[in-house]
Amino acid sequence: MISVVEALEKVLSLGTRLSSEQVSLRAAAGRVLAEDLRAKRTQPPFSASAMDGYAVQDGDWATGSTLRVIGEAAAGHAFHGAVRPGEAVRIFTGAPLPEGADRVVIQEDVTRTDDLITLGETLDTGRHVRPAGGDFHEGDLFAAPRKLGPADIALLASMNHAVIPVVRKPVVAIMATGDELVAPGEAPNPDQIIASNSYGIAAQLEAAGAETRLLPIARDTRAALRDVFAMAKGADLIVTIGGASVGDHDLVAEVAADLNMDQSFYKIAMRPGKPLMAGNMDGLPMIGLPGNPVSSMVCSTLFIVPLITKMLGLPADAPKTAQATLANDLTPNGPREHYMRAHLAPDGTVRVHDAQDSALMSVLAASNALVVRPIRDPARAKGESVSIITL
Ligand SMILES: Nc1nc2c(c(=O)[nH]1)N[C@H]1C(S)=C(S)[C@@H](COP(=O)(O)OP(=O)(O)OC[C@H]3O[C@@H](n4cnc5c(N)ncnc54)[C@H](O)[C@@H]3O)O[C@H]1N2
Numbered sequence: 001m002i003s004v005v006e007a008l009e010k011v012l013s014l015g016t017r018l019s020s021e022q023v024s025l026r027a028a029a030g031r032v033l034a035e036d037l038r039a040k041r042t043q044p045p046f047s048a049s050a051m052d053g054y055a056v057q058d059g060d061w062a063t064g065s066t067l068r069v070i071g072e073a074a075a076g077h078a079f080h081g082a083v084r085p086g087e088a089v090r091i092f093t094g095a096p097l098p099e100g101a102d103r104v105v106i107q108e109d110v111t112r113t114d115d116l117i118t119l120g121e122t123l124d125t126g127r128h129v130r131p132a133g134g135d136f137h138e139g140d141l142f143a144a145p146r147k148l149g150p151a152d153i154a155l156l157a158s159m160n161h162a163v164i165p166v167v168r169k170p171v172v173a174i175m176a177t178g179d180e181l182v183a184p185g186e187a188p189n190p191d192q193i194i195a196s197n198s199y200g201i202a203a204q205l206e207a208a209g210a211e212t213r214l215l216p217i218a219r220d221t222r223a224a225l226r227d228v229f230a231m232a233k234g235a236d237l238i239v240t241i242g243g244a245s246v247g248d249h250d251l252v253a254e255v256a257a258d259l260n261m262d263q264s265f266y267k268i269a270m271r272p273g274k275p276l277m278a279g280n281m282d283g284l285p286m287i288g289l290p291g292n293p294v295s296s297m298v299c300s301t302l303f304i305v306p307l308i309t310k311m312l313g314l315p316a317d318a319p320k321t322a323q324a325t326l327a328n329d330l331t332p333n334g335p336r337e338h339y340m341r342a343h344l345a346p347d348g349t350v351r352v353h354d355a356q357d358s359a360l361m362s363v364l365a366a367s368n369a370l371v372v373r374p375i376r377d378p379a380r381a382k383g384e385s386v387s388i389i390t391l
């Protein structure tokens with residue numbers, strides 16, 4: 001059995017950054033920028049008014065000043081002329097500041113009679129002018145790699161990029177194995193259950209930036225496993241679920257070996273998730289997850305999400321840990337790192353659930369954190385600080 005740290009290193013060595021593709025700006029949200037981009041224009045391209053009011057010269061900016069309104073500037077409609085002493089231009093937010101004007105007096109500070117305005121008793125001291133290039137200049141760098149969030153999309157739009165180079169989404173083929181499994185919505189026999197892990201893992205990996213393909217459920221025979229493995233052709237990663245342990249019907253490792261799997265490791269000092277395996281099948285990275293639902297989801301969180309992150313060209317670190325205060329006592333830990341399902345409260349206290357069986361999906365769904373117990377961690381008392389990973 002290898003450690004969790006060693007296993008992550010080996011899993012990460014199975015993948016490299018994928019190639020890039022061009023997508024429309026609308027399709028770029030959530031994707032990873034593949035190449036540095038530069039602003040194609042300056043924003044704002046002109047000095048712009050930040051308020052609705054009147055553009056005037058500094059010399060006229062005084063209580064009681066009476067100025068003649070000589071025209072109007074609105075957003076998208078510049079005033080083609082100059083403001084001179086004694087003059088004002090009616091202006092609206094986003095309009096180019098007319099030549100000669102230094103500032104904008106907000107309309108609340110002005111009394112208007114026909115073409116004349118008089119500046120009031122108390123004047124707002126702001127200039128209310130956004131300088132040209134105050135946001136960014138043509139040629140400014142927008143650096144890759146970066147997962148594009150909503151604000152990034154807006155910024156790239158304003159830089160006038162309609163097509164964005166992004167890293168191709170890793171295609172993950174997910175294969176559930178087991179005679180006991182049927183798909184959700186189907187009618188199971190009395191000795192069957194519903195396949196769940198593949199759905200949870202697909203949701204998790206899609207959220208991490210992958211595209212997933214759920215392969216048909218493979219029955220517990222060498223032939224069925226081989227057939228379904230063949231369907232993973234063209235994927236960037238294959239993830240199997242179940243059949244990883246030592247039972248007579250646990251055939252995944254054996255069939256993978258027949259298919260030229262160069263095994264990188266099998267079994268880690270971790271709970272849940274001991275029978276994890278990983279390797280490379282003729283150039284296709286393969287991760288074999290244990291079948292127990294919580295084991296598969298926890299292993300996916302710890303190993304597959306970082307691998308996807310690496311394939312996307314982002315820094316692929318182990319999930320971040322933080323410290324939290326225990327809300328209940330814990331018994332000593334054994335010879336494997338234990339990732340205990342727990343609930344983190346807003347006050348920073350974490351309560352470890354009593355039930356830690358790796359089959360309990362209801363407990364995982366009620367958890368928003370994993371408390372990480374090192375190998376042979378002694379008993380811990382309520383109030384002590386522990387390491388957590390938030391889910
Ligand atoms: N003698 C031993 N038995 C077991 C050991 C061991 O060391 N010695 N390890 C245990 C541990 S730890 C785990 S974890 C499991 C992992 O076993 P497998 O990977 O072979 O998983 P299966 O036997 O196929 O399934 C286990 C369990 O999970 C259910 N399952 C499987 N796939 C799905 C799915 N896609 N959706 C929902 N549920 C699934 C399956 O029905 C079983 O109940 O082995 C222990 N045994």
Ligand code: MOO
Pocket residue numbers: 270271272273274275290292295358359
């Ligand atoms: O270690 Mo297994 O992965 O408990 O359920």
